[in-house]
Amino acid sequence: MVLGLPIGQHVQLIAKIDDDLVIRSYTPVSSDDDHGFVDFVIKVYFKNVHPKFPDGGKMTQYLESLKLGDTLTFRGPSGRIQYTGPGTFAVKKLRKDPPIIYKASKVNLIAGGVGITPILQLIRHAVKDSNDKTKMALLFANQTERDILLRDELEDVAKKFPGRFKFWYTLDKAEEGWQYSQGFINEDMIKEHLYPATSDTLTLMCGPPPMIKFACMPNLEKLGHDPDRCIAY
Numbered sequence: 227m228v229l230g231l232p233i234g235q236h237v238q239l240i241a242k243i244d245d246d247l248v249i250r251s252y253t254p255v256s257s258d259d260d261h262g263f264v265d266f267v268i269k270v271y272f273k274n275v276h277p278k279f280p281d282g283g284k285m286t287q288y289l290e291s292l293k294l295g296d297t298l299t300f301r302g303p304s305g306r307i308q309y310t311g312p313g314t315f316a317v318k319k320l321r322k323d324p325p326i327i328y329k330a331s332k333v334n335l336i337a338g339g340v341g342i343t344p345i346l347q348l349i350r351h352a353v354k355d356s357n358d359k360t361k362m363a364l365l366f367a368n369q370t371e372r373d374i375l376l377r378d379e380l381e382d383v384a385k386k387f388p389g390r391f392k393f394w395y396t397l398d399k400a401e402e403g404w405q406y407s408q409g410f411i412n413e414d415m416i417k418e419h420l421y422p423a424t425s426d427t428l429t430l431m432c433g434p435p436p437m438i439k440f441a442c443m444p445n446l447e448k449l450g451h452d453p454d455r456c457i458a459y
Contacts, residue, residue, distance in 0.1 A: 338433025
């Protein structure tokens, strides 16, 4: 059995926690080549760790507490973006709208924190298809070096497919000797590490809304990227 989830789509996990029905969206990092299981990468937000969120994450702590044999309700697929083939994306502006088809030979990927999961789903799918020649460049923002999820896999993909995928990191707080960028995503990072604006370049973003609204979109537009070809998950 396989999940059958289109690339670019996500599922909703549903659980009753402390008498509340809690629904959260997650993107698997496994594919339909994997039979009988599905993999998620989920960051657990524990109680009393972050002062702004003293209760932690309801769903993530619940998932962390599950034992072998426990069950969970899935709903889906959901999402506005679907990767339908080499360099081809079907994107809905609103969920009930008909999809608009975008074609791209180069795809810029901007991720913040756990926003890397749908990005990795796309990267994995594209590089395993020998007929897919789409080039991808990733700019990945995190708070600290310890927060970089899936780092080993991203760097392994870049080594195995140097002509297809490249990456760059930026951290809010970097220790001495850090070889990548420090600070919020800015115009220079985008200019130096992502593909330039052309008619066949597409930019996909996934991360906190303030990152997309204040760091990504204004700087992409300054560099001539068409806002209609800069799409947030």
